[in-house]
Amino acid sequence: MTPTYAYAASDAQSKLSPFEFQCRELRANDVQMEVLFCGVCHTDLHVARNDWKRTVYPVVPGHEVVGRVTAVGSDVTKYQIGDLVGVGCLVDSCRTCPSCEEGLEQYCENGYVATYNGKDRQSGAITYGGYSTQLVVDEAFTLSVPKNLDPAGVAPLLCAGITTYSPLHQWAVGPGKKVGIVGLGGLGHMAVKLARAMGAYVVLFTTSPSKVEDAKRLGAHEVVISKNPGEMEAHTNSFDFILNLVAAPHDLNPFLQLLRRDGTMTLVGLPEHNHPSPQVFNLILKRRRLAGSFIGGIAETQEMLDFCGEHGITADIELIPMEQINDAYERMLKSDVKYRFVIDIDSLRK
Structure with a gap:
């Protein structure tokens, strides 16, 4: 795997700063994506600053992710290289409890795996989010992005939507x-x-x-x-x-x-x-x-994206480079954004 570049908080008091890590090797059902855009949610700030006393550092926030598929595991059937895809707040769940069987993974009775600051169910590694150049996610928790929508404006749909x-x-x-x-x-x-x-x-x-x-x-x-x-x-x-x-x-x-x-x-x-x-x-x-009510399951999130595609709905956004994320957090605290910051991840690659 090539190195993944990101921005991370190293403790509750520090600003987000450049960070490098290795994504996991592709499993049979995994999709690897080049991240294009990532929305900035108020939850990102809460977790980065440990407001809920559950943060594991270093933490790479970001759960409103739009990217393009660059590789797929051997058993992947839903996606192929080049597809535009999204990742929201969840990247796994137990898949066997009553809630999961009903397509309500966000209420998983055994605990869902969050896109960041979660614990991988197989390896136990802490998950890193979309303030990064690439992600590897199981295809079952990956979403299709409507081709007629602006991908930057789609990113906030993965949580706010x-x-x-x-x-x-x-x-x-x-x-x-x-x-x-x-x-x-x-x-x-x-x-x-x-x-x-x-x-x-x-x-x-x-x-x-x-x-x-x-x-x-x-x-x-x-x-x-x-x-x-x-x-x-x-x-x-x-x-x-x-x-x-x-x-x-x-x-x-x-x-x-x-x-x-x-x-x-x-x-x-x-x-x-x-x-x-x-x-x-x-x-x-x-x-x-x-x-x-709490976010939504994977099937309902896809339904929401399809609905937005049919009606031409995206978020009103302010697109920012990665290096402005700390200023964006301060502005977000003052409600000084209409209505969602979205990070252009190409700025991180450069």
């Missing part, structure tokens, strides 16, 4: 449904695009009046300033589904009150501290549901 598509799909968002999206960032802008493409009536909730016009550009039919009690009250008991993407702890009750009878609010943001407990009356008296 599936994280929002999965709950929208699970709760049957479509024509005739009124859907609320809470928060307009990397996840929120994808949720607006996807819900609109599914045929729903889409309302974006934000605390920032400056985001109103952009939300409408992305596809929202209405925008509600959630700090305005009058605007919120006007939508009481009217939503079929609300997708709440805000990771900061906040009061869920004002949004629960907007759900109609049998409506559902699903949380996907991971707060540092728990949200205040919602009032039980807001759930019981309208048979409302408060739910959660």
